[in-house]
Amino acid sequence: MYDILVYATNPESVTEIKELFPAPVHQVCVVDENDDWPVDVPETLFDFALAWEAPVQEVSKFLEKQQAVGLGFVPVVALTRDSSEADQLFALPLADVITLPTPRALFMRTIETLVHGRKRSEEDRRGMNWQGSLSEFNLIDLIQMVDAGRRSVEARLSQEGLNGRLVFGEGVLCDAQFRALSGSAALKKMVFWSRGSFQIRELGDEAVTNEIKLQNQEILLQLFEVLAKQDQLSRDLPDFTTQLLRNPLMEPGELTGLQSKILGQCQQAITIFELLQVLDDDGEDILLELKIMLEMNLIGDRVEVEAAIREAAETSNFSKVISSISSIFKRKPRESVVEYQFYESLPEESLLPLQFPARELSEDDRRLIEGKLLGGSQ
Amino acid sequence: MRIMETIVISQDGQYQQELMSELPTLRQRVYGVDVDRLEISEDLIVHLYHFSLEGGIAGEILDHLQGHLSAMVMIADLEQIRNQENNDLDEIRKTVNNVPAILAIRSEKDVLPYNRDAKASGLLLADNARMFFWDPEDKRSKGIVWNAALNTLQFETVNNLL
Numbered sequence: 001m002y003d004i005l006v007y008a009t010n011p012e013s014v015t016e017i018k019e020l021f022p023a024p025v026h027q028v029c030v031v032d033e034n035d036d037w038p039v040d041v042p043e044t045l046f047d048f049a050l051a052w053e054a055p056v057q058e059v060s061k062f063l064e065k066q067q068a069v070g071l072g073f074v075p076v077v078a079l080t081r082d083s084s085e086a087d088q089l090f091a092l093p094l095a096d097v098i099t100l101p102t103p104r105a106l107f108m109r110t111i112e113t114l115v116h117g118r119k120r121s122e123e124d125r126r127g128m129n130w131q132g133s134l135s136e137f138n139l140i141d142l143i144q145m146v147d148a149g150r151r152s153v154e155a156r157l158s159q160e161g162l163n164g165r166l167v168f169g170e171g172v173l174c175d176a177q178f179r180a181l182s183g184s185a186a187l188k189k190m191v192f193w194s195r196g197s198f199q200i201r202e203l204g205d206e207a208v209t210n211e212i213k214l215q216n217q218e219i220l221l222q223l224f225e226v227l228a229k230q231d232q233l234s235r236d237l238p239d240f241t242t243q244l245l246r247n248p249l250m251e252p253g254e255l256t257g258l259q260s261k262i263l264g265q266c267q268q269a270i271t272i273f274e275l276l277q278v279l280d281d282d283g284e285d286i287l288l289e290l291k292i293m294l295e296m297n298l299i300g301d302r303v304e305v306e307a308a309i310r311e312a313a314e315t316s317n318f319s320k321v322i323s324s325i326s327s328i329f330k331r332k333p334r335e336s337v338v339e340y341q342f343y344e345s346l347p348e349e350s351l352l353p354l355q356f357p358a359r360e361l362s363e364d365d366r367r368l369i370e371g372k373l374l375g376g377s378q
Numbered sequence: 379m380r381i382m383e384t385i386v387i388s389q390d391g392q393y394q395q396e397l398m399s400e401l402p403t404l405r406q407r408v409y410g411v412d413v414d415r416l417e418i419s420e421d422l423i424v425h426l427y428h429f430s431l432e433g434g435i436a437g438e439i440l441d442h443l444q445g446h447l448s449a450m451v452m453i454a455d456l457e458q459i460r461n462q463e464n465n466d467l468d469e470i471r472k473t474v475n476n477v478p479a480i481l482a483i484r485s486e487k488d489v490l491p492y493n494r495d496a497k498a499s500g501l502l503l504a505d506n507a508r509m510f511f512w513d514p515e516d517k518r519s520k521g522i523v524w525n526a527a528l529n530t531l532q533f534e535t536v537n538n539l540l
Contacts, residue, residue: 361529361532365418365422365529366529368418368419368422369418369422369525369528369529370525370529372416372418373401373521373524373525373528373529374518374521374522374525
């Protein structure tokens with residue numbers, strides 16, 4: 001399978017290229033305008049590029065653009081029908097120039113030699129000392145690759161300030177370190193790293209002690225299980241890049257030890273990924289507790305929590321009034337008994353006799369009152 | 379004939395007019411106090427005695443009434459509640475703390491953050507006291523205040539005593 005970057009301005013050429021390298025086996029990315037490349041082009045690791053029947057000047061621009069976006073390491077093959085243009089193309093830093101028409105088999109052999117010969121030469125140059133991106137080779141890939149090489153190496157992994165170390169003895173993973181964690185616990189944290197870089201260094205004659213004491217296949221099975229479990233748990237959780245924040249409007253009550261640690265970390269906004277890395281506890285346990293705490297609203301999406309805090313602040317004065325008023329209405333014992341004073345005479349305007357009110361309301365009374373007050377006031 | 383006596387307290391009497399605008403009452407004056415007479419039925423009458431905090435409330439009258447009161451309605455807006463001086467409400471409530479009480483807060487529509495349930499049943503202040511919000515433009519909100527004062531809390535209190 002090849003990832004191919006194609007510069008072609010003729011739609012018929014594009015059709016032919018896609019027939020030569022059909023999807024989904026091969027991934028073909030076509031640019032037809034040097035001034036406007038798709039945004040995801042620089043993020044793709046292409047095996048090679050084709051400049052298909054493009055004028056020399058445009059091929060030159062293509063090469064410049066390729067360098068500018070960081071893809072200068074991708075070999076470019078230019079194809080042309082014009083033999084005089086072929087001579088000019090050879091002056092450019094191209095991997096090869098092919099004059100059309102050419103037999104398909106010869107063309108494919110050229111490509112194959114170009115791609116595989118490049119990889120072999122890279123390995124010969126550096127042996128097992130090499131570095132790369134975790135986005136291309138993650139922990140599982142590295143274990144398998146070192147296992148295949150049967151070498152004793154040290155691998156240093158890093159991602160956004162996180163640093164881990166692996167030690168292989170003759171291809172067998174013997175030790176792993178991440179902060180204070182070692183062995184399987186460290187591996188279970190590093191297996192989720194996908195954005196950083198790694199460096200591999202041969203250890204030569206350095207002695208390697210096997211601390212993990214498991215075959216690589218057993219380790220890989222454990223890691224696959226960890227990945228599968230997290231994938232399952234993550235379905236009920238926000239995206240791992242979502243920032244979480246403690247909700248100060250909720251009283252936590254009794255918390256487990258891990259919940260307390262999570263709540264402590266969430267005092268400042270923190271992503272789920274960061275939480276999984278900063279806590280030494282098992283990732284599965286962390287995710288399970290996270291799910292509970294999200295349901296209890298003890299923590300939440302930072303944006304939503306901040307909005308709730310703002311809303312509460314706007315109503316805080318109201319709440320204070322409620323509290324003070326409520327205290328007024330709580331039953332309090334009479335501090336003193338006031339003597340009843342009789343009025344010796346009633347003022348002239350007194351027209352309504354006072355009677356002791358009946359404190360018993362029947363259902364009929366209730367309906368009458370309700371009807372009078374609500375029925376007529378709607 | 380049964381009479382339910384209710385005292386209605388406000389800062390200066392202004393909000394009383396608005397809150398009672400839909401009540402078919404007949405105003406009288408008793409013991410120097412404005413009293414509105416609301417006839418529920420031939421057998422059941424409500425007297426609403428009006429007092430204003432600004433004018434002061436004679437302790438003797440309050441003490442005279444408190445033994446007969448069925449309910450107490452205090453009308454204000456939030457600003458008045460916050461700014462009340464001399465803890466007037468506190469003193470009044472000490473005197474009549476056994477009477478079902480309503481604190482009726484005048485508010486513009488949808489200004490305060492209360493939901494439909496709070497609108498209909500009020501916010502609990504104590505076991506025999508609730509706070510309601512009423513909008514001078516909303517007849518039903520005003521009716522809910524009076525119904526709670528005369529009916530809901532009175533009935534609940536009575537049922538608790540029986």
